[in-house]
Amino acid sequence: MQPLLTIKNLSIQFKNEGPATTVVKNSNIEILPGEIVAIVGESGSGKSVTALSLLQLLPSSAVINGEILFTENNTATVDLLKLSGENLRQIRGSAISMIFQEPMTSLNPVFTCGRQIMETIQLHQKVPAKIAKQKTIELFEKVKLPDPSSILNRYPHELSGGQKQRVMIAMAMSCNPSLLIADEPTTALDVTVQKTILELIKELQFNMGVILITHDFGVVADIADKIVVMYKGEIVEQGTAKNILQHPQHAYTRALLNCRPALHPKGMRLPVLSDFIENGKTQALHNKPQIQSPISNDAVLEVQNLKVYFPLKKSFFSKNQQFFKAVDDVTFEVKKGETVGLVGESGCGKTTLGRTILHLIKASSGKILLNNKDITRLNDNAFRPIRKNLQIVFQDPYGSLNPRLTIGDAIVEPLKIHGILSNNAQRKERVTELLKKLICYPNILTGIPTSLVVASVSVFVLPVP
Ligand SMILES: Nc1ncnc2c1ncn2[C@@H]1O[C@H](COP(=O)(O)OP(=O)(O)O)[C@@H](O)[C@H]1O
Ligand SMILES: [Mg+2]
Incomplete structure (x- = not known):
């Protein structure tokens, strides 16, 4: 079968100030029509940059070498890297479409969901508005959105995260693409x-090729046909999903598989890649003994009979104030060194509970004790x-970090606010030191680790009481 997409010797460098950095080295990937190819690898390994290069979406500081050959339905093969102007626009969103990690920022907040999809259909398929509307409703039905005709008139902020991602999938599918690129579509x-x-992506797939970018092996095992493993910009291993999952050859793939937390007994530090590999290619798999993280009997946090009630709008005739019970009589404790998982479906009160503990929402009744000190009713x-x-x-790391601050400044800020260390030079030095500890290369920050780093730096820097 003729491949739908052939990535040949793809290399990508960024030329900003300072020396150019190579972020993708000599990649070769082939995708057949109807095939789901998963690209896996830790954050910063070059997955997104590879995906963005297919549609020429990288900034101008990127220098790209190699070929990306695309052959749609036995038509002439084109090199996507050589396309420009109208030819490129034809391919974007029509023959090849993309779903991003973050549905909140991918949809335009000022237009209704319906209008955004109708626009795409009208633009690429040149049909009148009435037909575009009909097609949009059909797409909403296909992606199993409840009450499609009402979603048509709703704005993105009126939908849940999952619903928004369904709208994004509908948009991506609207012009029957032959290739769908999904960059961590479910992480948020x-x-x-x-x-x-x-399951929806798999169900709607038909004859479409899919590039699924993820760092989650669970996802991969469920739906991928082929797996490509990337590490520091290089493809270290690729093959059928079954082969890679059952007989991983490369030390890095084995390390990734070994890091899945579910395999490990509780009460231990979670394994990290450096427990298994040291130098990517050369180092054989070795198992360092797991470090036991001691759980003491002292509680760090105690939540006792916590209730958070939100007043509902009172009708003119009713005498009694009604409440929405977001958190209703919750009691639990977290011991030193212990990790407590709080699970439950959307809307069950997890976030409200967290925010109340953090004093971002007022508790209606009950107690919150931090290191035996009652903090429930302290003023600001x-x-x-x-x-x-x-x-x-x-x-969502994108929404949590101020886009106007560099990563360094974002991390220094809490230190300044809490008056930790005496001057900015010292703080900067401390932040650099911590960044080195937390990730392998401080200048490389992508997606989720960034906000994790910011929060964990604060945790590490700030004195434990
Ligand atoms: N615009 C850019 N300028 C410079 N470096 C970049 C840019 N975008 C991404 N990078 C770097 O490219 C590397 C790969 O990033 P990315 O493809 O986003 O990783 P991931 O595998 O997590 O998707 C990272 O080191 C990242 O810092
Ligand atoms: Mg990415």
């Missing part, structure tokens, strides 16, 4: 929603010095 979603979205001033002992990592 609830675990319960993740699976249904992936009294709570401020305590805030540095409670840190949160939000779901």
Whole structure:
């Protein structure tokens, strides 16, 4: 069979200030029509950059070498890297479409969901508005959105994360692409929603080739035909999903598979890649003994009979105030060194509980104790010095980091606010040191690790009481 896409000797460099950095080296990938190819690898390994290069979406500082040959339905083969102007526009969003990680930022907030999809259909298929609308409703039905005609008139912020990603999938599917690129399409979603979205992609796939970028091997095992493993910009191994999962050859692939947390007993530090490999290619798999993280009997956090009620709008005639019970009589504790998982489907109160512990929402009743000190009803001033002992990592790194600050400045900020260390030079030095500890290369930050780094740096820097 003629491959749909052939990536040949692809290399990508970035030329910013300083020496050029190579982020993709000599990649070769082939995708057949109807095939789901998963690209896996840790953050920063070059997955997204590879995907973006297919549609020439990289900034002008990128220098790209190699060929990306695309052959749609036995038509003439084109090199995507050589396309320009109208020819490129024809391919983008029509023959090849993309779904991104973050549905919140991919949809335009000022237009209704319906309008955004109708626009794409009208643009590429040159049909009148009425037909575009009909097609949009059909697409919403296909992606199993509830009440499609009402979603047509709703704005993105009126939908849940999972629903928004369904709208994005509908948009991507709207022009029957022959290749779909999905860059971590489920990372920002609830675990319960993740699976249904992936099943949906698989179900709608028909004869379409799919490049699925992910760092989650669970996802891969479920739906991929082929797996490509990337490490520091290089493809270290590729093959059928079954082969790679059952007989991984490369030390890095084995290390990745070994890092899946579910395999490990509780109460131990989670394994990281450096437990298994040292130098990517050369180092054989070795197992360092797991470090036991001691769980003490002292509670760090105690939540007792916590209730968070939100008043509902009172109707003119009703005498009693009604409440929405977001958190209703919750009691639990977290011991030193212990990790407590809080699970439940969307809307069950997880986030409200977290925000209440952090003093971002007022508790209606009950108690919150941090290191045996009751912090439930402290006023904002009294709570401020305590805030540095409670840190949160939000779901969405893009929304959590100020885009105007460099990563360094973003991390220095909490240190300044809490008056830690005496001057900025010292703080900067501390941040660099911590960045080195937390990730292998401080200048390389992509996606989720960035916000994790920011939060964990605060945790590491701030003195534990
Ligand atoms: N615009 C850019 N300028 C310079 N370096 C970049 C740019 N975009 C990405 N990079 C670097 O390219 C490498 C690969 O990033 P990426 O493809 O986003 O990784 P991931 O595998 O997590 O998707 C990283 O080292 C990243 O810092
Ligand atoms: Mg990425």
